[in-house]
Amino acid sequence: MPLVDMPIEKLMTYEGRNPRPDDFDAYWERAIAEMKAVDPQIELLPSEFQVPYADCFDLYFTGVGGARVYAKYIRPKHAATPHPAVVQFHGYSGNSGDWMGKLAYAALGFSVFSMDCRGQGGLSEDAGGVKGTTLRGHIIRGLDDHPDQLLFRQIFLDTAQLAGIAMSMPEVDPERVGAMGGSQGGALTIACAALEPRIKRLAPVYPFLSDYQRVWEMDLAKDAYAELKDYFRRHDPQHKREAETFLKLGYIDIQHLAERIQGEVLMAVGLSDTVCPPSTQFAAYNKIKSKKNVEIYPDFGHEGLPGFDDAALQFLLQL
Template identity: 35%
Template sequence: MITDLPLEQLRTYRPEVAEPADFDEFWARTIAEARAAGGAAESVPADTPVTAVRVEDVTFPGFGGEPVRAWYLAPHADGPLPCVVEFIGYGGGRGLPHEHLAHAAAGYAHLVMDTRGQGSSWGTGGDTPDPHGAGPAFAGMMTRGIESPDTYYYRRLVTDAVRAVDHVLTRPEVDPTRVAVTGISQGGGLALAAGALHDQVAAVAADVPFLCHFERAVRITDARPYSEIAAYLSVRRNVAEQVFRTLSYVDGVSMARRITAPTMISVALMDAICPPSTVFAAANAMPTPPQVEVYHFNDHEGGAGEQVLRSLRWLGEVLG
């Protein structure tokens, strides 16, 4: 059922979302350190029976130069090719190559980034560890290292997303002026972050994005992953101020304020995992209004295959 604001209120919903004064400095420092850490990229033919498109098993340096796995799929063409970098939803990993054929079939180079420390909750798995410890945390990823923005898990994951864009820009067949980022749920939140933090992203397609307007999300939904934060705070009763300060460094609303590339966002009005008000808070914060695709009768699955088609058509118009 619809449990959030009516659509007419959602379209104008612009809440006050706290943003740390050193937000830009924090991310500039984090990304500069990751780039300076180096680390070698490797790309080898994938072990797959898929032959209609080119498929490579990629490792590229992410946060701290640490290895991140990915699949790279592309048409058998010399280029220059438009490229889509895709990020995965919470708990999932890069899966298997044949699960990611749509973009290559539509003529795009396509990098599917694995998600460090995840990949064992649904789908067909992931291959990238997160070699960092954390203090006391609730089960899941949302509270790992949440004591400080410097140690927070999503600092590392957002940096991986930016470095994934760096990687495709090194590939000779990719047109550096036509690189888009996309993802669903957690992947949509990472797409907003990469669009905000990488100045060569030419388009952003974020579906039912997670990681937006934390202070509202944690209070209005019982669904995971946001409920992991509430559960943590129900035990660690005296650290709420610090927790929300840490989360403010990765909030999609603050990221959205910095996105200048054309953007498409999808939202589902019956979404209990990423409530629509949290999505509209990000959409309405953008300097240039995004194209918003609304699914009136859907939960967190959003537009599913229909949204894939809408996104591909929109990318074709934006990237040419």
């Protein structure tokens, strides 16, 4: 097969390049405490879109920093109570998408929660207020400020907060909640299950936001990761702060969160992926300590993976 990264034997043991800050655990424990102290001020509004077998809501909640975060919420009408739920996350710069794509899970008796990421293509707010550049990317947003100001810290916390909100719904069984998403959504699936360890099953697809230094060293800081190269070119053209930069990015590197996951994992990777290189994905996968399995697509890149949506559905049906 074409080789865009390491051979599969090395991928299965690769442990990542991006450094992990010494205070990483304390950083995230402090972040979780901040999230739990927020009054979410949950608002449920019936959506204009409705179907006969489920109630569809526009859900808003307040996240860390005061931003209002939006999610679509579909509640099946005739499912047993309590019943399972799934939280869904979208790709970089996108949004939660059409209601139609969530109805299969609702028809099968799941409540479905699908979040818009702050400041991207949907309705969730970016509260702003960071020092330094905010040009062309959310990875670098807050990079010139205190680590607590990194935007993906806030987005990761939003995922966990939404999962907690889902688990608090009287119709949802908190012991039967799953998470899923692809690319950025795959990264957020991993972050969600790491920060909300009650997530029982998760199905991430070619996760983004992993092993930033490896991406840069492979000269793949383009496409979804282009902001990394742009940041260095504009703000550190001689890479005098390279070590400091990658260390700070380590706070929002999902490979370092992955070991916190307690739920069962079904992950999909395309070995021809030049957007999220396979080694960066395996850096996260190899750190997962819970029960896990990876479905490998040798000839596929950052694209639809035939059969995996069906496999993920069958996997989540076991909740």
